[in-house]
Structures are given as structure tokens and as C-alpha cells.
Amino acid sequence: MIVEMKTRAPQAQIDAVVERAHSLGFETQLNIGTDKVVVAILGSNTGRVSTDVFAVMPGVESVARIMKPYKLASREFKPEPTIVRVGGIEIGGQTPVIMAGPCSIESLEQALATAEAVKAAGAVMLRGGAFKPRSSPFSFQGLGDRALDILAEVKRRTGMPIVTEVLDPRQVDDVAAVADILQVGARNMQNYPLLRELGRSGHPVILKRGLSSTVVEWLSTADYLLAEGNEQIILCERGIRTFETDTRFTLDIGAIGVVKRNSHLPVLADPSHAAGHFELVPCLAKGALAAGADGLLIEVHPNPVQALSDGLQSLTFSDFRRLMGELRQVAAAIGRPMA
Numbered sequence: 001m002i003v004e005m006k007t008r009a010p011q012a013q014i015d016a017v018v019e020r021a022h023s024l025g026f027e028t029q030l031n032i033g034t035d036k037v038v039v040a041i042l043g044s045n046t047g048r049v050s051t052d053v054f055a056v057m058p059g060v061e062s063v064a065r066i067m068k069p070y071k072l073a074s075r076e077f078k079p080e081p082t083i084v085r086v087g088g089i090e091i092g093g094q095t096p097v098i099m100a101g102p103c104s105i106e107s108l109e110q111a112l113a114t115a116e117a118v119k120a121a122g123a124v125m126l127r128g129g130a131f132k133p134r135s136s137p138f139s140f141q142g143l144g145d146r147a148l149d150i151l152a153e154v155k156r157r158t159g160m161p162i163v164t165e166v167l168d169p170r171q172v173d174d175v176a177a178v179a180d181i182l183q184v185g186a187r188n189m190q191n192y193p194l195l196r197e198l199g200r201s202g203h204p205v206i207l208k209r210g211l212s213s214t215v216v217e218w219l220s221t222a223d224y225l226l227a228e229g230n231e232q233i234i235l236c237e238r239g240i241r242t243f244e245t246d247t248r249f250t251l252d253i254g255a256i257g258v259v260k261r262n263s264h265l266p267v268l269a270d271p272s273h274a275a276g277h278f279e280l281v282p283c284l285a286k287g288a289l290a291a292g293a294d295g296l297l298i299e300v301h302p303n304p305v306q307a308l309s310d311g312l313q314s315l316t317f318s319d320f321r322r323l324m325g326e327l328r329q330v331a332a333a334i335g336r337p338m339a
């Protein structure tokens with residue numbers, strides 16, 4: 001249930017609504033907007049209480065039941081868009097944010113060369129995996145802690161904020177010590193202990209959509225992070241499993257529109273993992289940006305032929321530079337110009 005308070009309702013009236021909810025056995029969460037407060041009444045059983053219980057209280061503008069399975073990620077709870085701020089960069093603001101880098105961190109030379117190249121081309125954050133969620137246990141699993149040290153060194157030298165994946169709730173503190181944004185991979189979208197730990201960390205999170213998850217399931221997992229009080233959540237559409245096999249996954253561009261309509265959270269697209277092939281990455285990248293994505297996560301490697309993971313879908317430095325030129329034109333055309 002959502003209780004919308006009147007514009008500039010005094011704090012005492014807000015407190016009274018919160019206390020009433022608690023007395024009925026419900027948890028609450030507040031969205032404090034610029035001139036309005038919305039109180040979410042949370043619990044598996046809010047249906048047993050009439051909306052009138054809150055509607056009659058002083059300072060209450062309206063009360064509505066949220067019929068969607070997700071609450072805190074919904075636009076009903078928070079009508080204004082969420083902007084996640086990392087360093088001086090805004091994700092979910094006017095300017096699309098390009099994050100790029102190798103699938104896996106392989107060496108200091110590889111990571112540094114890639115960071116410098118993507119930065120020069122206009123990317124504002126470096127992505128790179130230290131702990132890799134590979135489909136086979138016999139595939140390269142990432143350099144782990146050594147990769148974290150490399151990322152820290154690259155950040156020190158280039159000033160680029162870092163995005164890297166965390167696989168295990170026990171790793172959150174160590175990865176967060178280096179990463180500016182922690183990535184939850186598609187395979188871990190429904191790893192609830194990990195989500196709760198990341199929620200408690202308060203650290204910015206990119207939550208990728210599961211390989212076979214609906215948008216509703218995806219936004220419901222965002223609620224796990226939000227329920228722990230972490231509002232720094234960025235979604236990422238990375239392609240879903242369909243009957244089509246010519247692309248690795250099917251990038252669901254429609255989902256970008258659905259998320260923008262139904263949620264306040266920013267949404268990125270990852271054209272690389274969807275495409276599965278470097279020649280298809282530009283088409284998906286431009287399409288996603290035109291569809292309203294707040295940014296892109298793109299795999300780039302100094303020498304894709306020798307990459308230890310995802311070489312086929314990785315762009316060379318010159319391909320990435322060319323793509324950035326095209327993305328600038330798309331961004332300008334939709335009124336969201338990039339520097």
C-alpha cells in the first residue's frame with residue numbers, strides 16, 4: 001500500500017502514519033520527494049487492512065494499493081527518476097554514460113591500455129571482471145584478488161571509476177574497497193543473500209537482468225536491494241534467452257521502455273553480451289541508446305583474438321572509437337548529447 005502525504009505535510013503527520021503502520025505490524029519505507037513524502041506500507045498481508053485506516057489520517061492526500069509484485073522500485077512509490085551519482089558522474093540524468101573495458105582483467109598492461117583507450121574515446125567508467133561467473137567451471141574464472149589490485153592501480157593512474165562484478169556475499173567488502181559500482185551478473189540476479197548484503201552495503205549496484213527473467217522478476221529483485229535501504233541501484237538489460245540463436249541473447253529493447261515507464265531506476269544496456277559477436281555490437285548499442293537507455297556497458301579488448309573470455313564480442317580500440325562517434329550522433333538526435 002502507498003500513502004501519499006499532502007504537499008509539505010508536517011513531520012508529525014508523517015510520523016503518525018508510520019506509527020500506525022507499525023502498530024498494525026507492517027514495515028514502512030519513505031520516499032522523501034522535493035515537496036511530497038510517500039510512505040510505502042510493506043508486508044505480505046497489507047490486504048487485510050482497509051485503505052481507509054490511513055486515508056482518514058491528517059495530512060494524507062491519497063492511499064493506493066500497489067498491485068505490482070514490486071513496490072519500492074515502482075513509479076507509484078517514487079514518481080521522480082532516481083539519479084545515481086558516482087564521483088562527478090550522474091547515471092540516470094540527462095547525459096548517457098558509457099562504461100567500457102575488457103570482459104576480464106588479464107594483466108596490468110591489458111587493463112591500463114584499455115582504460116586509456118576507452119577514456120580517450122569518451123567512456124567515463126572502466127568495466128572489468130575480477131571474479132567471473134563462467135558457465136563452465138573449466139573456463140577462466142578471473143584473476144580474483146590480483147585483478148582487484150590491478151583495478152585499483154588503473155583507477156589511481158587514470159582516475160576512472162571502476163565497475164566490477166561481485167559473486168559472493170562474503171566478497172562484498174573487498175570488492176567494494178576497489179569498485180565504485182558493484183555489478184550483479186545475470187546469473188546472480190536472484191541470489192537473494194548476495195542482494196541483501198549489497199543492499200546493506202549501500203554501495204552503488206548494477207543489477208543485470210537474469211537470462212530468463214521477466215521485467216517483473218527483475219524489478220522484484222531490485223526491491224531486495226531497496227528494502228535494505230540502498231537507493232543507488234542501476235538496472236542493466238543484457239539480453240534474454242529466446243529461440244533465436246544468431247545473436248547470443250536477444251536484447252530486449254522493449255524492456256528499456258517498460259522499465260522507464262514502470263520504475264524510477266536508471267537503466268543501462270549491455271549490447272556486448274546480447275550480441276555475442278563484435279560486428280553486431282554497434283547495431284544493438286545504437287538501438288538501445290535511441291530507445292532511452294541511460295548508458296551502455298561495452299566490452300573492449302586490446303587484442304580480442306587473445307582475450308581470455310568473450311573475445312568474439314569484444315571491440316578493438318578503433319572499433320570502439322568509431323562506435324563512440326556514432327553514439328554521439330544518436331545521443332544528440334534524441335536530445336541527450338554526450339560531451
Ligand code: PEP
Nearest residue numbers: 103185186187208238273
Ligand atoms: C560480464 O559483464 O562480463 C558478464 C558476465 O555479464 P552477464 O552477467 O550479463 O553475463
Ligand code: MN
Nearest residue numbers: 103299309310
Ligand atoms: Mn563478458
